[in-house]
Amino acid sequence: MRSTSFVLAALLSASNVYAHDPNFAHAVVARQASSAPAGTSSAAAPASGTASASATASSPSQVSVSLISQNPTAIPLSSITANMASSATIALYTTFPAGSTPTALTGVPPLPDASPIIANPALYPPLDKTPPTDSPEVMQWITEVANSGISIPNISVTTAAAACGANAAAAADTSRCWWTCGGCTRDTDITTCADELTWGLTYDDGPAFYTPNLLQYLNENNLKTTFFTIGSRILEEPVILQTEYMLGHQLGVHTWSHPPLTTLTNNEIIAEFGWTKKIMKDLTGVTPNTFRPPFGDIDDRVRAIAQAMSLQPVIWTRLSPTVTFDTGDFNINAGTISSSEVVSNFNAIMNNATQIQTGFIVLEHDLFEQTVDLAIGYILPEAMAHSPKFTLEPVITCQKMPLENAYIETNDNSTHPPFGPNVTSSAGSGSATSTGGGAQSSSTGSSASPLSPPVLGASVASVLVTSGLGIVAAVFSLL
Ligand SMILES: *[C@@H]1O[C@H](CO)[C@@H](O)[C@H](O)[C@H]1NC(C)=O
Ligand SMILES: *[C@@H]1O[C@H](CO)[C@@H](O)[C@H](O)[C@H]1NC(C)=O
Numbered sequence: 001m002r003s004t005s006f007v008l009a010a011l012l013s014a015s016n017v018y019a020h021d022p023n024f025a026h027a028v029v030a031r032q033a034s035s036a037p038a039g040t041s042s043a044a045a046p047a048s049g050t051a052s053a054s055a056t057a058s059s060p061s062q063v064s065v066s067l068i069s070q071n072p073t074a075i076p077l078s079s080i081t082a083n084m085a086s087s088a089t090i091a092l093y094t095t096f097p098a099g100s101t102p103t104a105l106t107g108v109p110p111l112p113d114a115s116p117i118i119a120n121p122a123l124y125p126p127l128d129k130t131p132p133t134d135s136p137e138v139m140q141w142i143t144e145v146a147n148s149g150i151s152i153p154n155i156s157v158t159t160a161a162a163a164c165g166a167n168a169a170a171a172a173d174t175s176r177c178w179w180t181c182g183g184c185t186r187d188t189d190i191t192t193c194a195d196e197l198t199w200g201l202t203y204d205d206g207p208a209f210y211t212p213n214l215l216q217y218l219n220e221n222n223l224k225t226t227f228f229t230i231g232s233r234i235l236e237e238p239v240i241l242q243t244e245y246m247l248g249h250q251l252g253v254h255t256w257s258h259p260p261l262t263t264l265t266n267n268e269i270i271a272e273f274g275w276t277k278k279i280m281k282d283l284t285g286v287t288p289n290t291f292r293p294p295f296g297d298i299d300d301r302v303r304a305i306a307q308a309m310s311l312q313p314v315i316w317t318r319l320s321p322t323v324t325f326d327t328g329d330f331n332i333n334a335g336t337i338s339s340s341e342v343v344s345n346f347n348a349i350m351n352n353a354t355q356i357q358t359g360f361i362v363l364e365h366d367l368f369e370q371t372v373d374l375a376i377g378y379i380l381p382e383a384m385a386h387s388p389k390f391t392l393e394p395v396i397t398c399q400k401m402p403l404e405n406a407y408i409e410t411n412d413n414s415t416h417p418p419f420g421p422n423v424t425s426s427a428g429s430g431s432a433t434s435t436g437g438g439a440q441s442s443s444t445g446s447s448a449s450p451l452s453p454p455v456l457g458a459s460v461a462s463v464l465v466t467s468g469l470g471i472v473a474a475v476f477s478l479l
């Protein structure tokens with residue numbers, strides 16, 4: 001039956017391919033957005049705007065930005081739009097055979113062979129859906145959580161894509177510490193870096209078709225980052241995941257299908273985390289012990305389940321309801337924000353970052369060409385040219401921990417999960433910190449619309465627009 005899902009997914013993708021038109025991928029995303037979380041946090045949706053409405057109206061206008069620096073080979077800002085013609089991608093500049101060990105990590109097993117996974121994707125759940133909770137794997141993880149000694153609070157699931165307005169009682173219930181509606185965090189949430197002027201660099205939602213471009217730029221500039229990867233994307237791009245790991249970037253979990261987690265039952269959350277941890281371990285030999293909640297949608301129930309599965313939350317810095325370190329980059333592809341508005345948001349974030357006593361973490365994505373073009377053309381060059389100087393590094397090392405501590409098998413088990421207040425105490429958070437009083441957060445100066453979940457159709461469609469290999473390529477990218 002899983003193969004049926006794959007066939008259906010392949011047919012869906014193939015139909016996208018026929019369009020051969022970036023507008024088609026755009027339409028897919030916009031359609032998703034219209035049923036996506038209203039008021040969920042990540043793009044800090046104002047209660048109003050719907051992505052589909054604004055996406056089909058006119059293009060968002062460019063604003064004037066002053067740039068400290070840009071990549072000489074950057075695509076012009078005005079050309080980075082929802083409907084941009086896809087540019088050629090580059091191949092991974094390096095790959096690693098099975099059996100390799102990463103130079104950046106000690107004590108890890110040899111790199112597993114990806115070919116069994118590439119040959120048998122039906123070993124994993126269907127893409128872009130919460131995995132079934134009655135499989136032997138998930139039932140085992142449910143038992144492990146029940147035996148973990150962590151008690152899961154009896155907090156009701158949220159509805160309507162975790163929108164604050166539709167969940168007024170939950171939003172008002174501060175005992176849940178629901179980040180989406182008010183920005184509440186716990187000591188165990190990583191939201192900053194220890195040292196001032198230090199940026200814990202993160203990219204979400206990959207691995208994806210343009211990730212190799214980002215990897216090459218990071219390598220040229222001697223930078224390492226944290227990738228919060230989605231299980232469904234990993235199944236499409238297993239070799240990119242292995243390459244990220246082998247190059248010494250930090251890997252973290254970003255769920256199997258990118259739902260707002262507070263809307264899921266306990267067992268569904270376990271399935272989302274468990275399968276993503278499993279595919280990452282199957283491909284790298286190690287299991288990440290951090291995760292980023294999609295849309296930042298986390299409350300104490302999600303936290304407890306994550307803790308029982310040895311996953312520590314990493315959100316992004318939020319100073320107030322109107323100062324959230326979200327560039328809004330995800331929404332360029334949906335046509336609801338312009339590239340220059342994203343750069344302008346980033347400039348405001350850099351300005352804010354120089355005024356706080358900790359380092360910072362910013363929400364960015366490697367899912368779409370637009371987000372990668374902006375990162376390597378503008379945002380990273382701007383950050384590297386900034387005065388005072390920023391240090392850019394993965395989240396784990398910006399917590400003053402070695403990269404080994406980012407994985408369950410190699411962490412030293414003293415200062416990292418199992419959790420302790422020590423992990424974030426240097427960043428100065430309180431035991432339950434709310435940085436906002438409002439029921440809705442909004443991103444830094446942007447009017448971004450609700451995020452749509454990263455979708456298979458869109459990413460595969462853009463693969464094909466670029467590769468020109470037609471349906472054969474579609475099926476291969478799925479298998
Ligand atoms: C959990 O809360 C619900 C609603 O408040 C209640 O009906 C239910 O009995 C509670 N379950 C447990 C195990 O306490
Ligand atoms: C953040 O930056 C904005 C403008 O860029 C400014 O108005 C605001 O006061 C800053 N807030 C903090 C906490 O630095």
Ligand SMILES: *[C@@H]1O[C@H](CO)[C@@H](O)[C@H](O)[C@H]1NC(C)=O
Pocket residue numbers: 408409410411412413
């Ligand atoms: C830490 O705990 C994990 C899981 O129990 C174990 O696999 C690992 O070997 C431990 N690490 C060290 C350094 O003892």
Ligand SMILES: *[C@@H]1O[C@H](CO)[C@@H](O)[C@H](O)[C@H]1NC(C)=O
Pocket residue numbers: 414415419420421422
């Ligand atoms: C926090 O650090 C102190 C000193 O290093 C240590 O004794 C204590 O066990 C740590 N607590 C936790 C919960 O890790």
